[in-house]
Amino acid sequence: MQDLSADIARFFALQDLAPERAAALAAFTELRRQLNAGTARAAEPTPQGWVTHAWVKQGILLGFRLGELAAHDSPAPFSFFDKSTLPARRFALTDQVRIVPGGSTVRDGAYVAPGVICMPPAFVNIGAWVGPGTLIDSHALVGSCAQLGARVHLSAAAQIGGVLEPVNAAPVIVEDEAFIGGNCGVYEGARVGARAVLAAGVVLTRSTPVYDLVRETIHRATESAPLAIPAGAVVVPGARAVTRGQGPAWGLSLATPVIVKYRDEKTSTSAALEEWLR
Secondary structure, eight states, X not given: OOOOHHHHHHHHHOSOOGGGHHHHHHHHHHHHHHHHHTSSOSEEEETTEEEEOHHHHHHHHHHHHHOOEEEEOOOTTOOXXXXXXXXXXXXXXXXXXXXXXXXXXXXXXXEEOTTOEEOSSOEEOTTOEEOTTOEXXXXXXXXXXXXXXXXXXXXXXXXXXXXXXXXXXXXXXXXXXXXXXXXXXXXXXXXXXXXXXXXTTOEEOTTOOEEETTTTEEEOOOSSSOOEEOTTEEEEEEEEEOOSTTHHHHTOEEEEEEEEEEOOTTOOHHHHHHHHHO
């Protein structure tokens, strides 16, 4: 695999790309190919934890700078206009990815593993990494550089936010076999651990406190670490009282996620939720 990191970083730093446009475009095209193949990733797991590769994000931003608005070929009745450097990805039968008819789009430069199912309409953005056996349901979004593990269930209208800037910021990460319920939102580099369950309507951001009733602690992001939902946690929408200003007098509360239990190896996703949501 060609190491693009130094070239991408150099092109990204240039104020004027015109003198080296051809070389920069060639580097971005090769990056897109490596992203499609899954050999380049915006972030990847290591024995020491997840590592973010800033140069990959730099390369994607470089592609936006290099592109011009252009009409892209698409089957009728659909049409779209986007940067010339950012076409939709074309799949072959050998990719073994199910793209169900109805208007889903995967941008070129997103890795989609064999066994993935995309229900319409769904959108997978450049830099995303989607592991084998994952289901992306209708009206779901996998944002720029988001990392989804194997056998993740991304339910209808769930939003996995994208993170391109700042380039050193960790992207949203959803680990293996996690279940993301309908209308959930996971944004701003939040991390969902393996086999965790987010019930419908849970929203996670960098500023979201998550109250853990089981471990009697509050999970928060810090300056150096994102909000992280522990592996196997079952998270449901909750509320906490507003204690300042007119909050108590008006009986106000703010939405907040609550961890109500942890799954074990014998607890299915549906059983874990049913116990708490009836």
